[in-house]
Amino acid sequence: MPDDDPLSVPTTGILTIEAWMRPDDLTPPNVESSGYVHWLGKITYGGGNNVEWAARMYSLDNTEDRANRISGYAFNREGGEGVGSYFQDPVQVGEWIHYVLVINTVVRDAPYPMGYTKIYKNGDQRDQDSLAKLKIEPANTTSPCASPPRVSAPSAPVASARWRSTRTNSRATASLRTTTR
Numbered sequence: 687m688p689d690d691d692p693l694s695v696p697t698t699g700i701l702t703i704e705a706w707m708r709p710d711d712l713t714p715p716n717v718e719s720s721g722y723v724h725w726l727g728k729i730t731y732g733g734g735n736n737v738e739w740a741a742r743m744y745s746l747d748n749t750e751d752r753a754n755r756i757s758g759y760a761f762n763r764e765g766g767e768g769v770g771s772y773f774q775d776p777v778q779v780g781e782w783i784h785y786v787l788v789i790n791t792v793v794r795d796a797p798y799p800m801g802y803t804k805i806y807k808n809g810d811q812r813d814q815d816s817l818a819k820l821k822i823e824p825a826n827t828t829s830p831c832a833s834p835p836r837v838s839a840p841s842a843p844v845a846s847a848r849w850r851s852t853r854t855n856s857r858a859t860a861s862l863r864t865t866t867r
């Protein structure tokens with residue numbers, strides 16, 4: 687999906703990413719870094735970084751003891767470390783999981799002075815984190831919304847995914863099915 691304002695946090699200050707995901711492989715062969723895949727996101731490194739947000743799943747055998755952690759992150763434009771929320775439960779191959787990531791910069795209070803990320807699994811809120819922790823101010827960049835997004839090096843694909851999406855002003859809805867190869 688090409689870059690579009692409704693897919694960026696600053697447009698309304700709130701972005702909700704909703705997806706049905708179905709992991710077909712708990713240890714995908716082409717992973718990044720400690721062992722994870724970004725299965726959806728607006729991330730482009732190189733030529734002036736254009737980094738916004740990402741949905742991630744860790745491999746069962748990643749090197750950070752995050753077995754099949756499913757998470758979502760908000761970044762500053764230049765990328766690097768982001769603020770994110772997660773849930774980490776045993777995952778079955780072929781299991782459908784309803785995933786919702788909220789990045790909210792509008793609702794600000796003492797624990798969340800710059801807003802927050804929040805994640806839901808199958809309708810239950812599982813985690814919430816403060817954007818102020820790393821002073822994250824999400825940008826509206828030119829990065830396309832992709833699954834998987836372009837990562838640091840144009841190397842082997844980390845995963846393939848088929849998905850379709852519809853959206854309204856502040857909400858991106860992706861119904862997707864991830865496959866790995």
Ligand SMILES: [Ca+2]
Pocket residue numbers: 770771772813814815
């Ligand atoms: Ca957290």
Ligand SMILES: [Ca+2]
Pocket residue numbers: 689690691694826827828829
């Ligand atoms: Ca944009």
